[in-house]
Structure formats: structure tokens, C-alpha cells
Amino acid sequence: MSDETKKKAITATDTGAGTSLDEVNGSIEVPKNAGFWRTFKAFMGPGVLIAVGYMDPGNWITSIAGGAQYRYQLLAVVLISSLIAMLLQSMAAKLGIVTGQDLAQLTRTHTGKVGGFLLWIVAELAIMATDIAEIIGSAIAIKLLFGIPIIVGIVITALDVLLLLLLMKLGFRKIEAIVATLVAVILIVFAYEVFLAEPSITGILNGYIPSSSIVTNHGMLYLTLGIVGATVMPHDLYLGSSISQTRQVNRKNRKELAQAVRFSTIDSNLQLFIAFIVNSLLLILGAALFYGKTTSLGRFEELFNSLNNPAIVGAIASPMLSMLFAIALLSSGQSSTITGTLAGQIVMEGFVRIKAPLWLQRLITRLLSVSPVLAFAIIYHGNEAKIENLLTFSQVFLSVALPFAVVPLVIFTSSKKLMGEFANKMWVKICSWTATVVLVILNVYLILQTIGILQ
Structure with missing residues (x-):
């Protein structure tokens, strides 16, 4: 990319924060005056990195348990x-494209040093919480597939930062392609397992219609809170506002800016629709195979063993079914940890504005995420049941951190001073503030239930 093109592609606001993910910012060329499909192909990619956060191992237990306990009724929750x-996520992408700054940078600029530091701590805890589920999922998958002790699996999982460093040298498109392949593996595995399970099509369609029992049934409400609370990930909002800037866009050209916003939104929505399909498949699998069965499904290994148990899942039980589940779990964990590491760099650069080699930033980010899981695993001598209890605490951290990412996002994208003509329209403001209030209330409720204040 020429210096002139780079200058056009990057017109970050004068905040002293620099560009987001500088080594790949504006690095992907967009054809001029091309047709729809050729242009869409150029913009397609960031959405898949976002989507993996919505189908990470942290969602699996809740979704499958939701199907096992209440059959298809919670599909409406997955849809909403x-x-x-x-x-x-479309708002996050638009914010990055229009302003040339990511959510972390803008939040730091509008809060000052002390406020920015406190919000950085919250954001780092959220990324650590997200990574906990992903690291645990990957380590358990490695154990199930290869018999490697879980502590060793955690160390192996931590080394994916080296893979990320290599891929960044090869270009951002390589990262997008690898993550897209892992997502395809997850989708194919669960589509195949659901096909074998022969679910009720009528039950599925009815499940997408909201029922009053979702809020009146205490147990169903708790799982609803878990599904909703684990769906919108704080780190994905930071990530989305940054990687949307990897395409070359002349922000002084209104037509190019509008095109970038449009195609980034299409890409984001398409990939999140795939995430919706995967989460639906997880719940449908739980409903078709485990509904009415007296078995515990609170851990990954229990799910793995259940798929190979004819007494639970019937004639389709087989070692292959279990192995496919473990392969999908590993794909989910690894794809999520790659994007989680990127999000960690974005948050660190945006809030703290450190000047350090990129490899050191990524290494620090990874160590911050892996250390608590590894320490916990060593303390409990690799006891999987104890280690998986961290998943509950990770969801609480995510619930606490969510408003600190969502509220600034809605404020910034609604600001005409920042966004100009691309500021949120009135209907978007109403929907986004309503969604924000609902998410905050549900997450506070989930926190209070988790710590035992509400029963």
C-alpha cells in the first residue's frame, strides 16, 4: 500500500491515540467502482472474527442445558x-469506520487518565473472563481427543499467541480464513449431530415464538439470563470497532464511507446469523438428545461421555459422535482465543497507549488471560470439575463489564459531533438503549442470583 493510499485510508481523529491495530489498519484493498459481489468479497472477513465470540465454549453448557431441561422453548431467547x-456489533463497526478510532481509544479520550485506567482494568478482566472459558474448553478438548493432561493442554492453548504472531506477518486475510475454517467445522459438526438426532421441526418453529413461561418459570428465567448474559461479549465490541478499519477507506469521501459502513454491516450480520444457527443447533441438540433424561450435563466431559452412551442418546450413540463434539469444542476454543488475544491488544493500546513491540503486547495479553486458569489448575491438581467452576465466575465478570462497553458505544454512535450524518437514527437509538437497559437489568439479576442474594 502506497503512502498516499495509507494517508487516505487512515484519518484518525486527533486524540494522540494513533491508529488501531496499526500493522493491519487499512491494509486490505477495496476495489473502486466494482459490483456488489466483488465489493462484498473485499469487506467480508471481520464479521467471522466477531461471530466466534458468540459461539465460544462459554455458551455451550448453557445452551445444551437449556434444551435438555426445557426442550425448544428457549430458542426464542437465542433469537432475541x-x-x-x-x-x-453493526454500531461498533460503524464507529470504527467513521471515526478512525476504536471503542477503547474513544472511551479513553472521553474519560481522562484516571477514568481510562479504571475502565481498562474492567475491560482486561472481561477479556480474562472470556479467555477462561475458551482456554478451559480447548484444554479439555485436547484431553478428550489425545489424552493429554489438562494442565499441559492449558499450556499448549497459551502458545497460540505464537501462531497469531506468524499469521499477522502473513496478512490479516490469513487470520480471517483460518477462523472461518474453524467456524465451518463447528457448524458442520453440530448440523450433522442434530440431523442424526431427528429433532421435531414443529417444536423448533414453535420454540422461536416467545412464551410467557420464560419469565414466569424461575428455572427457565435463570437459563434465559445465562443465555442472554453470555451472548453479547464486551471484548467483541472493542474488537469489532477495530478490525472494521482493516479495509482501505478514504474517510473524506462520503461515498466510500457509506459503502464501507453498508458492507461491514452486511458482513457482520451474515456472520452473526451463522452464530445464531450454531447456538440454535446447540440448544436443539440438547432438546433432541437429552430432554427428559436423568443425566447431568454441567460439564464438557459429561456431554462428551453422554454422546457415546446408548442409554442416554439411544441408537445414534457412538465414539465418533463424541469425537466430533470434542473436535468442534477445540475449534471453538482455538478460534475464540485468537480473537481474544487481538481484543486484548486493542484494549491495552486503546486505554493505556503503551509503546511496546507488538509481540510483547500480545505476550502480556496472553499471560494475563492464561495465568489464573493455569494457577487454578495447579492448585486443584488438574481436577476438571473444579476448573470448570471457573466458567460460572467468568460469566459474572462479563456481566459486570458489559455496561462499561455498551453504554459508551451507544453514546458515541448517537453523537452527531463524532459520527456526523452516520449518527444513529432515532429508531436505532430507541432499540439500542432499550437493548442496553434490558441487558444491564438481566445481567445484574444474574449476578445477584449467582452470589445467592436472589433465589
């Missing part, structure tokens, strides 16, 4: 959560 995610 996905629509909220689509709205917020």
Missing part, C-alpha cells in the same frame, strides 16, 4: 439475543 448482538 442474536438480534441484539447484530444491532450492537
Whole structure:
């Protein structure tokens, strides 16, 4: 990319924060005056990196348990959560494209040093919480597939930062392609397992219609909170506002800016629709195979063993079914940890504005995420049941951190001073603030339930 093109592509606001993910910012060429499909192909990619956060291992237990306990009734919750995610992620992408700054940079600029530091701590805790589920999922998958002890699996999972460093040298498109392949593996595995399970089509369609029992049934409400609370990930909002800037866009050209916003929104919504399909498949699998069965499904290994148990899942039980589940779990964990590491760099650069080699930033980010999981695993001598209990605490951290990412996002994208003509329209403001209030209330409720204040 020429210096002139780079200058046009990057017109970050004068905040002293620099560009987001500088080594790949504006690095992907967009054809001029091309047709729809050729232009869409150029913009397609960031959406898949966002989507993996919505189908990470942290969602699996809740979704499958939801199907096992209440059959298809919670599919409506999956649908509503996905629509909220689509709205917020499209806003995050638009923020990055129009302003040339990511959510972390803008939040730091508008809060000052002390406020920015405190919000950085919250954001780092959220990324650590997200990574906990992903690291645990990957480590358990490695154990199930290869018999490697879970502590060793955690160390292996931590080394994917080296893979990310290599891929960044090869170009951002390589990262997008690898993550897209891993997402395809997850989708194909669960589509195949659901096909074998022969679910009720009528039950599925009816499940997408909201029922009053979702809020009146205490147990169903708790799982609803878990599904909604784990769907919108704080780190994905920071990530989305940054990687939307990897395409070359002349922000002084209104037509190019509008085109970038349009195609980035299409890409984001398309990939989040795939995430919606995966989450639906997880719940449908739980409903078709485990509904009415007296078995515990609170851990990954229990799910793995259940798929190979004819007494639970019937004639389709087989070692292959279990292995496919473990392969999908590993794909989910690894794709999510790659994007989680990127999000960690974005948050660190945006809030703290450190000047350090990129490899050191990524290494620090990874160590911050892996250390608590590894320490916990060592303390409990690799006891999987104890280690998986961290998943509950990770969801609480995510619930606490969510408003600190969502509220600034809605404020910034609604500001005409920042966004100009691309500021949120009135209907978007109403929907986004409504979604924000609902998410905050549900997450506070989930926190209070988790710590035992509400029963």
C-alpha cells in the first residue's frame, strides 16, 4: 500500500491515540467502482472474527442445558439475543469506520487518565473472563481427543499467541480464513449431530415464538439470563470497532464511507446469523438428545461421555459422535482465543497507549488471560470439575463489564459531533438503549442470583 493510499485510508481523529491495530489498519484493498459481489468479497472477513465470540465454549453448557431441561422453548431467547448482538456489533463497526478510532481509544479520550485506567482494568478482566472459558474448553478438548493432561493442554492453548504472531506477518486475510475454517467445522459438526438426532421441526418453529413461561418459570428465567448474559461479549465490541478499519477507506469521501459502513454491516450480520444457527443447533441438540433424561450435563466431559452412551442418546450413540463434539469444542476454543488475544491488544493500546513491540503486547495479553486458569489448575491438581467452576465466575465478570462497553458505544454512535450524518437514527437509538437497559437489568439479576442474594 502506497503512502498516499495509507494517508487516505487512515484519518484518525486527533486524540494522540494513533491508529488501531496499526500493522493491519487499512491494509486490505477495496476495489473502486466494482459490483456488489466483488465489493462484498473485499469487506467480508471481520464479521467471522466477531461471530466466534458468540459461539465460544462459554455458551455451550448453557445452551445444551437449556434444551435438555426445557426442550425448544428457549430458542426464542437465542433469537432475541442474536438480534441484539447484530444491532450492537453493526454500531461498533460503524464507529470504527467513521471515526478512525476504536471503542477503547474513544472511551479513553472521553474519560481522562484516571477514568481510562479504571475502565481498562474492567475491560482486561472481561477479556480474562472470556479467555477462561475458551482456554478451559480447548484444554479439555485436547484431553478428550489425545489424552493429554489438562494442565499441559492449558499450556499448549497459551502458545497460540505464537501462531497469531506468524499469521499477522502473513496478512490479516490469513487470520480471517483460518477462523472461518474453524467456524465451518463447528457448524458442520453440530448440523450433522442434530440431523442424526431427528429433532421435531414443529417444536423448533414453535420454540422461536416467545412464551410467557420464560419469565414466569424461575428455572427457565435463570437459563434465559445465562443465555442472554453470555451472548453479547464486551471484548467483541472493542474488537469489532477495530478490525472494521482493516479495509482501505478514504474517510473524506462520503461515498466510500457509506459503502464501507453498508458492507461491514452486511458482513457482520451474515456472520452473526451463522452464530445464531450454531447456538440454535446447540440448544436443539440438547432438546433432541437429552430432554427428559436423568443425566447431568454441567460439564464438557459429561456431554462428551453422554454422546457415546446408548442409554442416554439411544441408537445414534457412538465414539465418533463424541469425537466430533470434542473436535468442534477445540475449534471453538482455538478460534475464540485468537480473537481474544487481538481484543486484548486493542484494549491495552486503546486505554493505556503503551509503546511496546507488538509481540510483547500480545505476550502480556496472553499471560494475563492464561495465568489464573493455569494457577487454578495447579492448585486443584488438574481436577476438571473444579476448573470448570471457573466458567460460572467468568460469566459474572462479563456481566459486570458489559455496561462499561455498551453504554459508551451507544453514546458515541448517537453523537452527531463524532459520527456526523452516520449518527444513529432515532429508531436505532430507541432499540439500542432499550437493548442496553434490558441487558444491564438481566445481567445484574444474574449476578445477584449467582452470589445467592436472589433465589
